[in-house]
Amino acid sequence: xxxxxxxxxxxxxxxFEGLYNAVNPAIVGTLKGVNKVFGRKLDRPIxxxxxxxxxxxxxxxxxxxxxxxxxxxxxxxxxxKTIRNGPCGGVRADGTCEVxxxxxxxxxxxxDGASRMKGGDAIQDIEFAVDHRDQGxxxxxxxxxxxxxEKVSDRI
Amino acid sequence: MIESELSHNPKRDGTNPGDPxxxxxxxxxxxxxxxxxxxxxxxxxxxxxxxDSADPTEVLRRASLFDGYVDAINATDGxxxxxxxxxxxxxxILTRAxxxxxxxxxxxxxxxxxxxxxTLGAAALGVCNVLCLSGDDVSAGDxxxxxxVFDLDSISLAKTIRTMRDDSQFLSGRKLDLAPRLFIGSxxxxxxxxxxxxxxxxxxxxxxxxxxxxxxxxxxxPVLKDFMAKARDLGLTEKAxxxxxxxxxxxxxxARWMRENVPGVHIPDEIIRRQxxxxxxxxxxxxxCAEIMQQVxxxxxxxxxxxxxxxxxxxxxxxxxxSGVLAGRKPxxxxxxxxxxxxxx
Numbered sequence: 310x311x312x313x314x315x316x317x318x319x320x321x322x323x324x325f326e327g328l329y330n331a332v333n334p335a336i337v338g339t340l341k342g343v344n345k346v347f348g349r350k351l352d353r354p355i356x357x358x359x360x361x362x363x364x365x366x367x368x369x370x371x372x373x374x375x376x377x378x379x380x381x382x383x384x385x386x387x388x389x390k391t392i393r394n395g396p397c398g399g400v401r402a403d404g405t406c407e408v409x410x411x412x413x414x415x416x417x418x419x420x421d422g423a424s425r426m427k428g429g430d431a432i433q434d435i436e437f438a439v440d441h442r443d444q445g446x447x448x449x450x451x452x453x454x455x456x457x458x459e460k461v462s463d464r465i
Numbered sequence: 466m467i468e469s470e471l472s473h474n475p476k477r478d479g480t481n482p483g484d485p486x487x488x489x490x491x492x493x494x495x496x497x498x499x500x501x502x503x504x505x506x507x508x509x510x511x512x513x514x515x516x517d518s519a520d521p522t523e524v525l526r527r528a529s530l531f532d533g534y535v536d537a538i539n540a541t542d543g544x545x546x547x548x549x550x551x552x553x554x555x556x557x558i559l560t561r562a563x564x565x566x567x568x569x570x571x572x573x574x575x576x577x578x579x580x581x582x583x584t585l586g587a588a589a590l591g592v593c594n595v596l597c598l599s600g601d602d603v604s605a606g607d608x609x610x611x612x613x614v615f616d617l618d619s620i621s622l623a624k625t626i627r628t629m630r631d632d633s634q635f636l637s638g639r640k641l642d643l644a645p646r647l648f649i650g651s652x653x654x655x656x657x658x659x660x661x662x663x664x665x666x667x668x669x670x671x672x673x674x675x676x677x678x679x680x681x682x683x684x685x686x687p688v689l690k691d692f693m694a695k696a697r698d699l700g701l702t703e704k705a706x707x708x709x710x711x712x713x714x715x716x717x718x719x720a721r722w723m724r725e726n727v728p729g730v731h732i733p734d735e736i737i738r739r740q741x742x743x744x745x746x747x748x749x750x751x752x753x754c755a756e757i758m759q760q761v762x763x764x765x766x767x768x769x770x771x772x773x774x775x776x777x778x779x780x781x782x783x784x785x786x787x788s789g790v791l792a793g794r795k796p797x798x799x800x801x802x803x804x805x806x807x808x809x810x
């Protein structure tokens with residue numbers, strides 16, 4: 310089920326991009342306030358919320374280095390090789406994954422999703438390998454605390 | 466030649482075939498492979514299958530099959546996720562005999578700490594070329610229970626080596642005393658989805674640091690021509706040397722098997738049919754390869770061919786001769802033949 314929602318999100322990448330761009334500042338703004346009042350006390354429920362919401366929509370793996378807006382709304386951490394600049398050369402002729410034939414290649418999906426997005430060109434930028442220390446952390450909270458830039462393209 | 470840098474190297478008298486060559490102006494490495502490409506020659510590379518053995522002479526024996534026909538030899542890194550002698554060790558054995566090996570680095574088995582260490586080690590052992598790969602998944606090999614690492618991907622890997630070479634530092638920022646002078650390569654597969662985006666991906670690979678590209682098997686000229694046209698439009702053929710992969714198929718049966726079982730291999734039906742209907746299928750496989758090499762050479766922006774002839778290595782010389790792509794040029798070969806080397810050791 311969740312896989313089908315993921316495909317739906319990519320097919321409607323443009324809508325989700327708009328939604329993301331509209332909602333993200335609101336979430337981050339709210340969290341900035343929450344952070345001021347509660348400090349780190351609410352980190353666990355907030356992280357769980359992010360995990361739940363992005364999990365349902367994008368099969369988010371909580372890498373803590375969210376790059377969805379530049380990968381066509383297709384989470385690269387679902388690639389069995391966790392490639393951040395894909396796809397690899399093993400994609401099957403029908404566009405499915407070499408490792409999991411039952412799944413569409415997340416990077417075929419990513420380029421497709423990016424082509425539907427206004428800011429889809431961001432997929433052309435190199436995304437360096439993830440910082441594994443951030444696994445399981447909330448990207449929203451990290452942005453709210455100024456640990457990483459809000460725009461993926463502004464991150465180094 | 467850049468004196469200050471060579472002075473870091475131990476004094477060599479030039480009698481050892483493995484001695485580093487002087488680095489020419491505008492070159493990033495000391496290697497012969499880069500020199501061939503920058504001189505504008507049509508390069509020929511091939512692949513050595515690292516042995517399932519601790520015997521160094523077996524590496525030299527396998528390399529000797531290519532003597533005089535190729536400019537560089539790729540040493541695969543656990544190809545197909547199967548265990549073999551390491552790419553680094555194969556390269557070290559080859560550099561001592563004077564060959565120009567290409568160190569393939571796959572991201573499957575090692576993290577960034579290990580890879581950076583091996584990169585320095587390889588350069589210290591005389592390796593001048595690397596090929597950055599993501600690598601086949603462990604599930605494809607003989608140890609499917611192994612832990613897949615994939616700490617980096619091929620693009621992050623190229624960027625890492627570029628950082629080490631050009632900024633003379635590790636990813637952490639810690640400085641190197643002597644940077645590894647490596648000619649950096651990456652791979653591309655223009656023949657599988659997303660076909661329309663493969664040239665864009667090539668652009669990313671070049672931006673990450675790739676100076677040459679070796680492609681997956683080409684058996685489909687129309688697809689390659691489209692891909693190269695896009696690459697030219699994006700100006701990519703000016704920025705990197707594009708080397709196209711070609712294959713020597715022993716039989717139609719093997720071709721079918723590869724198409725079904727080896728990830729990323731695309732072989733059109735007509736190629737398989739042609740080999741199936743030939744009187745001498747083995748010979749036909751070599752003719753097909755030589756013809757593709759000739760056609761590839763005609764495409765604007767192609768800098769060479771990479772011959773992958775797994776278990777057909779003895780035919781590499783034959784397809785090179787048949788194709789005529791070297792146009793009379795004879796790539797470097799050891800002065801002493803493999804038989805002499807064996808007699809010494």
